[in-house]
Amino acid sequence: MTEIVDNPYGMDALWRQGDYVARGTLVVLLIMSVGSWYIIVSKLLQQIRLMRQARAATKIPPGQAFAPEAFKESRDANPFRFIAEIGAQAVLDHERVIDQVDLHTWVTIAIQRAAEGIQSRLQGGLAFLATVGSTAPFVGLFGTVWGIYHALTAIGIAGQASIDKVAGPVGEALIMTAFGLAVAVPAVLGYNWLVRRNKLAMEQVRSFAAETHALLMSRARTGAHARGIANVGRVSHGNVC
Secondary structure, eight states: OOOOOOOTTSHHHHHHHOOHHHHHHHHHHHHHHHHHHHHHHHHHHHHHHHHHHHHHHHTSOGGGTTOGGGGGGGOSSOHHHHHHHHHHHHHHHHTTSOTTSOHHHHHHHHHHHHHHHHHHHHHTTHHHHHHHHHHHHHHHHHHHHHHHHHHHHHHHHHSSOOHHHHHHHHHHHHHHHHHHHHHHHHHHHHHHHHHHHHHHHHHHHHHHHHHHHHHHHHHHHHTOOOTTHHHHOOOOGGGOO
């Protein structure tokens, strides 16, 4: 039978023998890692849902863009339904506004604000990924410096640079470096990937917004205002995607 020998320089030893600074550094890196993966997964699911809603929105006939049943499959959080409602409501609101602003400008501003709100929701959390990607290596480097400091202290106390005196602190320093890189690399890759997917998603949103604007202007010119918006219901700004 092979005898199992505990590694005196492993992770368990690092946590048990490390001081509050080393443990605090590990906890900070763990929080960064968990937060990064949570944002990556949640934003990916959000983008997948938005892409699916974009494909569904393109199948809606132009004449039914403001019908209550057009978005019946996703009434609670559909950014395309949100844009359609905001644009149609802007047409109705313009009737109560002094004619200092023409209808085209009024509707354009309303739809643009709706699209910007959706973009803001898509970008939420990406700043955290960027922060983690840029700071995690330095947090790991701080742990590295602290481990080397312990190694030098052990050498000074022992009076000799024996391997058993410096193996623990130097191993702690290397582990901290590896942890910093392991946290930073997924955050940087996830940030770049999500930013690219956000651009593709916003292209779909802006395309639908432009089509909605053109349809509203066409209806306004023919006198067919989007009165049916009252039957559709309003999507709140905090739940657009």
